Amino acid sequence: GQQVMQIPQYQHVQEGEDFTTYCNSSTTLSNIQWYKQRPGGHPVFLIQLVKSGEVKKQKRLTFQFGEAKKNSSLHITATQTTDVGTYFCAGEVHNNNDMRFGAGTRLTVKP
Amino acid sequence: NAGVMQNPRHLVRRRGQEARLRCSPMKGHSHVYWYRQLPEEGLKFMVYLQKENIIDESGMPKERFSAEFPKEGPSILRIQQVVRGDSAAYFCASSRDRGLEQYFGPGTRLTVT
Numbered sequence: 001g002q003q004v005m006q007i008p009q010y011q012h013v014q015e016g017e018d019f020t021t022y023c024n025s026s027t028t029l030s031n032i033q034w035y036k037q038r039p040g041g042h043p044v045f046l047i048q049l050v051k052s053g054e055v056k057k058q059k060r061l062t063f064q065f066g067e068a069k070k071n072s073s074l075h076i077t078a079t080q081t082t083d084v085g086t087y088f089c090a091g092e093v094h095n096n097n098d099m100r101f102g103a104g105t106r107l108t109v110k111p
Numbered sequence: 112n113a114g115v116m117q118n119p120r121h122l123v124r125r126r127g128q129e130a131r132l133r134c135s136p137m138k139g140h141s142h143v144y145w146y147r148q149l150p151e152e153g154l155k156f157m158v159y160l161q162k163e164n165i166i167d168e169s170g171m172p173k174e175r176f177s178a179e180f181p182k183e184g185p186s187i188l189r190i191q192q193v194v195r196g197d198s199a200a201y202f203c204a205s206s207r208d209r210g211l212e213q214y215f216g217p218g219t220r221l222t223v224t
Contacts, residue, residue, distance in 0.1 A: 006153075030210065031210065033212055033213075035213075035215075041217075042202055042215040042216065042217050042218050043154065043202070043204075043213075043215045044215070045212040045213065045214065048211075048212055086153075088153065088154060090213075092210045098159065098167055099144075099156075099210065099213070100156065101146070101153060101154045101156065102153065103152070103153035104153040104154070106151075
């Protein structure tokens, strides 16, 4: 069954507003990865988080890995139309080495 | 460096025919993953292979679907006796090692008529 849950499923924002997507696992994760898929495209790797409580930034994107290594978030500050797409998290189940993808959060940005 | 290659990009099959989807991983990558994606939905894991071995096929339907990754040549996802419900985008990804970032191919969009 689904081991990595992602919310919300959809998010519509006005350009300039912030956006956050959350990823939760029922089990401890060794690491978590985030991907972005543009409409009609394929998923593209964004970042990997490994350490408990880790925070990484890429320009307007901030990624966090929870202290218990069971949840993660991606926050986009001041969204732009180029941020449109579906954001997936993928967690490596601890001691399993299998990556499992969340269902994704589809972001639309109104100019 | 060439990325992950998938072919064909689009495939149309009639019900009952066979579909063969090919994936060539990135150079130096020996781990291959197949995913299915229905329109407006997420990625559903199907199978994980390493050269000549199936590591995890927990996401593969029990019947009609098979996958291989031979010592030489691309990984193949084979769907026998296709049905309309098989229509989807099938993505292949590769990684250098287990648990590392995955690089996705452009996908094969299968349409069953």
